[in-house]
Amino acid sequence: MTRNALGLFRDPDSALAAAGRLKGAGFERPELMSPIPIHGVEEVLGPKKSVIKRFTLVGGLLGAISGFTLAAWTAVLYVHPTGGRPIITLPPFLIITYEMTILFGILATVLGFLISARFPAIRERIYVPETAVDRFAVVVACSSDDLLQRAESILHEAGAEEVRRIAEGDS
Amino acid sequence: MQTEVRQARFADVNDDVVRSLVVTGRNYYIALGIAGFVTLTCFFFPWFYQLYYGIGAAGMNSPTVWGTYLASFIFWIGLSHSGTLLSCVLHLTNSEWRKAMYRSAEAMTFFSLFVAITMVMVHIGRPWFIHWAAPYPNQMGLWPNFRSPLMFDVMAIMTYLTGSGIFIYMGAIPDFAAVRDRTTGWRHHLYVLLSLGWRGTDKEWHRLGWAYTFLAVLIIPLAVSVHSIVSWDFALSIVPGLHQTIFAPYFVVGAIYSGTAGIVTVMFVLRKYMNFEHYITKLHFDNLGKLLLLLSLLWTYINMLELFTGWFSGTSTEYEQLKYKLTGFYAPLYWEMILFCAVAPLLLISRKFRTSFVPMLILSIAINIGMYTERFLIVATTLSRQYLPGSWRVYVPSLVEISILVGSLALFVTLFLLFVKIFPSISIYEIKETMGVPKKHGEHHDT
Amino acid sequence: MNFIDRFMASWRKYRKPGYYEEFDYAWTMTVDLDRCTGCGACVTACQAENNIPIVGEKELGRGREMQWIRIERYWEGEYPNAKLSFIPMLCQQCDAAPCETVCPVSATYHNQDGLNAQIYNRCIGTRSCAVYCPYEVRYFNYYDHHWDAPLEQQLNPDVTVREKGVMEKCTFCVQRIRQAKDHAKDDGRRRVKDGEVQPACVQTCPSEALTFGDRKDANSVVAKKMNDPRAYHVLEETNTLPSVVYLKKVRANAD
Amino acid sequence: MSVSIVHTLRVLRPAAMIALVALTGLVVGFYVNATFFPGTSPEQPINFSHRIHAGENQIPCMYCHVQARRSISAGVPSVNKCMGCHAEVATDSPQIRLLASYFETKEPIPWIKVHDLPDFVHFTHKRHVQADIECQTCHGPVETMDVVSREAPVKMGLCLDCHRKNEVEHGTDCWTCHK
Incomplete structure (x- = not known):
């Protein structure tokens, strides 16, 4: 069973430094938890990519297509000539297209966010309530007791205020 | 040590916000009771009366078939314009002062939109068939008419409601998580669901940041489009005084203007009654005041342009329209609007005025009264004077209409009062960001 | 390839203005203002034919009268030298009608006879068509109207009674046009003949100021009247292409 | 410590079940009501059967609905038309006697x-x-x-x-x- 070493820090810089050292020591990518977004994580732990932008783009394109199709197709399905305008009237239909582009873009962004950040959390995940207030935590998964001890010592060295062991799914 | 002080303050933010949600004073219940009662008696009862008897309960007549309901609709849509739009713009430009106020501003957007949609329901003759304006397959094989500016409205407002609802929710996820840890009982379960299991890991922050920024980018053009589309409800007609190219920017500016004034009002109330004096400060009022001044000047400029283009057109209908607006039956209202929205805001030039709370409150309310008048005049002055002089007729709102107007304000207040007890009305994590990040031990001793 | 061709064909088809140049009939009314005496018989006839509610004194005072055709009176000059002129105003059945585009639920649209149709039971009562109409000839049902006994006996079964919250307007007595077409079909004829159908107002007008017919038929009465040099459209500058043609009043001692 | 929404979902299960049951009940009730109680077969003054007339006896629709x-x-059809046959046919049946009584009193039958x-x-x-x-x-x-x-x-x-x-x-x- 995988166990986790956890270090609590009072400031983000020390936490980040500790995470960097752990990574340097060959541990799996440590996880940071914080009450506010920490800047400079990517410099220490490597760049992060998110798929959200692709979701937004695809959603927007899909919205544009479906928006215009909705307007034009439904106008053709039951033809109601109005005001001497063509059945497929471009300027108003482009407005519908515009709105639907944004609507689908927004919905796709949300979907992308939920998928890429793996929400909602169905499986129990490690959490440290102090990090929602004013502590910065570094969590690293260790497969053996040896590694666990090494990780703890690294965390202590980095100036952790408190070091704990947590098992996955422990509540 | 300074770090100690700062860390203590971090916890204070959580305490303050959780307290604002959990601890409920007697005054809150009294306020909620009054607002709910007024909503019931002044909004719902007259509305049911009107549903039973028909739109005839309102004061509308043959040329002026649109009245205060539509004016209220534009007003509420306008009020919705500052919250999310301003929040998005300030988010993208990394403005520090946004962070204390944006949550309640966005809530204002959301609830204004809600009230605006109820105003549409009140406005139309057969609201029980309103679903016909929604595109869905049905046995009649009939679809809404997408050539209609009213359909643009339906699509735009639904998109805006979805967008601003998602935006305010997404920004609040970390706060729900913070509140979740401190609450028990039904509240705990509510916040567990709302926070989706947020843990505040670096990955989650990264994803949230991106998604939030994308939403902001999408919502800014959306918000601009919403009010320009509302203006096209009018500008696409051929009624003199409504058929104006200036209407889209006019409406957008007016919307942001009245919305910003609305934010000032809400800020004042939150600061005073939710004990957020530390977070909502003179700085916010100063900045909002500057914004208001800018918008008031823009608004005045567009109003002058509207008069000018009407005069420059040289057609008899436009002349008549202008003359009626400036000197006719509704002229006192017109000049009241000029006083409240163009002249009075000039006081904002003074920094002392901008940083005094009560005068700002009074001015913000005056601006919104003026802006309501503007919307009323757009409908009333133009429709009562159209092409054929044979059917000119003045329109005066009836008691039912006035009551529903008052009731819609109460409905908004009720919704807002419920909101402040469910949503953290200031953003916990962003307030913390503005407080400064804690530094390493040993660095930055007091200077 | 076939799909693309079909798509392009329908695209071209639907990018053309609907029915704009190819009406089956182009029903037209001419109003000779020289002949109009302002007697109001047309208003009454319309009231009887189309089940138009009687709103009563109080509602009339509040500006909620219902008259699908109304006589507008215009005075020129001061009392001793005052001149009075009348202009009957009814739905102009515009070919480029502003009211049609604005309806969100397609309750009003243009049909193949060049008529501006209003489907009452589709109407949700946004009243935007009345705002967009420059002629102010759309009337809104502010209440559920009722007919005191025995007036309900004279309701026309071919015309529906409108509910509260619904917009209504002149239809050129579509029930009569429908009947005329029905008869033409029964007789095995393809088209309705000129003079075979008349709206109630035209039928009633004692001075024959109003005429009705198909302007596509060059020999019809209306087509001839439209060539009169006095012919004009009301509010022509709004470019609504009305189907009601007015013939200007000519004054003997025009100054 | 760990976090997940599952626990809360578990707590909310009774409420969700109630909502689900209520919703299903509504849908099923609506369907049952629309299917089995259509309210479109009113009880007529005379139990006239189209099955006997149009079905078994093959009388064309247009014979009566002229x-x-x-x-x-x-x-x-007028009562007269009914009596055209029923002066001879099935005169003993109570329903036909009812029909005959309408004919004798010269009253129209109040069909629904x-x-x-x-x-x-x-x-x-x-x-x-x-x-x-x-x-x-x-x-x-x-x-x-x-x-x-x-x-x-x-x-x-x-x-x-x-x-x-x-x-x-x-x-x-x-x-x-x-x-």
Whole structure:
């Protein structure tokens, strides 16, 4: 069973430094938890990519297509000539297209966010309530007791205020 | 040590916000009771009366078939314009002062939109068939008419409601998580669901940041489009005084203007009654005041342009329209609007005025009264004077209409009062960001 | 390839203005203002034919009268030298009608006879068509109207009674046009003949100021009247292409 | 410590179950009500059976509903027409005696209209009969019914589908059917 070493820090810089050292020591990518977004994580732990932008783009394109199709197709399905305008009237239909582009873009962004950040959390995940207030935590998964001890010592060295062991799914 | 002080303050933010949600004073219940009662008696009862008897309960007549309901609709849509739009713009430009106020501003957007949609329901003759304006397959094989500016409205407002609802929710996820840890009982379960299991890991922050920024980018053009589309409800007609190219920017500016004034009002109330004096400060009022001044000047400029283009057109209908607006039956209202929205805001030039709370409150309310008048005049002055002089007729709102107007304000207040007890009305994590990040031990001793 | 061709064909088809140049009939009314005496018989006839509610004194005072055709009176000059002129105003059945585009639920649209149709039971009562109409000839049902006994006996079964919250307007007595077409079909004829159908107002007008017919038929009465040099459209500058043609009043001692 | 929404979902399960049951009940109830209690087969003054007349005895529809081919409404036959046969046929049956009593007192039978269209619809039987549309298209299999009920959904969709399929001239123009 995988166990986790956890270090609590009072400031983000020390936490980040500790995470960097752990990574340097060959541990799996440590996880940071914080009450506010920490800047400079990517410099220490490597760049992060998110798929959200692709979701937004695809959603927007899909919205544009479906928006215009909705307007034009439904106008053709039951033809109601109005005001001497063509059945497929471009300027108003482009407005519908515009709105639907944004609507689908927004919905796709949300979907992308939920998928890429793996929400909602169905499986129990490690959490440290102090990090929602004013502590910065570094969590690293260790497969053996040896590694666990090494990780703890690294965390202590980095100036952790408190070091704990947590098992996955422990509540 | 300074770090100690700062860390203590971090916890204070959580305490303050959780307290604002959990601890409920007697005054809150009294306020909620009054607002709910007024909503019931002044909004719902007259509305049911009107549903039973028909739109005839309102004061509308043959040329002026649109009245205060539509004016209220534009007003509420306008009020919705500052919250999310301003929040998005300030988010993208990394403005520090946004962070204390944006949550309640966005809530204002959301609830204004809600009230605006109820105003549409009140406005139309057969609201029980309103679903016909929604595109869905049905046995009649009939679809809404997408050539209609009213359909643009339906699509735009639904998109805006979805967008601003998602935006305010997404920004609040970390706060729900913070509140979740401190609450028990039904509240705990509510916040567990709302926070989706947020843990505040670096990955989650990264994803949230991106998604939030994308939403902001999408919502800014959306918000601009919403009010320009509302203006096209009018500008696409051929009624003199409504058929104006200036209407889209006019409406957008007016919307942001009245919305910003609305934010000032809400800020004042939150600061005073939710004990957020530390977070909502003179700085916010100063900045909002500057914004208001800018918008008031823009608004005045567009109003002058509207008069000018009407005069420059040289057609008899436009002349008549202008003359009626400036000197006719509704002229006192017109000049009241000029006083409240163009002249009075000039006081904002003074920094002392901008940083005094009560005068700002009074001015913000005056601006919104003026802006309501503007919307009323757009409908009333133009429709009562159209092409054929044979059917000119003045329109005066009836008691039912006035009551529903008052009731819609109460409905908004009720919704807002419920909101402040469910949503953290200031953003916990962003307030913390503005407080400064804690530094390493040993660095930055007091200077 | 076939799909693309079909798509392009329908695209071209639907990018053309609907029915704009190819009406089956182009029903037209001419109003000779020289002949109009302002007697109001047309208003009454319309009231009887189309089940138009009687709103009563109080509602009339509040500006909620219902008259699908109304006589507008215009005075020129001061009392001793005052001149009075009348202009009957009814739905102009515009070919480029502003009211049609604005309806969100397609309750009003243009049909193949060049008529501006209003489907009452589709109407949700946004009243935007009345705002967009420059002629102010759309009337809104502010209440559920009722007919005191025995007036309900004279309701026309071919015309529906409108509910509260619904917009209504002149239809050129579509029930009569429908009947005329029905008869033409029964007789095995393809088209309705000129003079075979008349709206109630035209039928009633004692001075024959109003005429009705198909302007596509060059020999019809209306087509001839439209060539009169006095012919004009009301509010022509709004470019609504009305189907009601007015013939200007000519004054003997025009100054 | 760990976090997940599962626990809360578990807590909310009873509430969700109640909501689900209520929703299912509503849907099922609506369906059952619409299917088994349509309210469109009223009890008529005389238990006239279309099954016996149109079904077993093969009397053509137009024999009784004479107006259908030349009028807007199909019309109900006069009591006289009923008596044309029933002066001889099944005179002993209590229902026929009831019919005869209407005939003797010279009163019309207060039939209740089953296939009633809203006031805003213009429909002529004439056009449709002349176009050889089967009565059953809109009225359902009347010849199998003891008590007539509205089986075909006589709604706008039905009219439109048929008008589209048969390419009726201006069949989708609103003013063809609405007045």
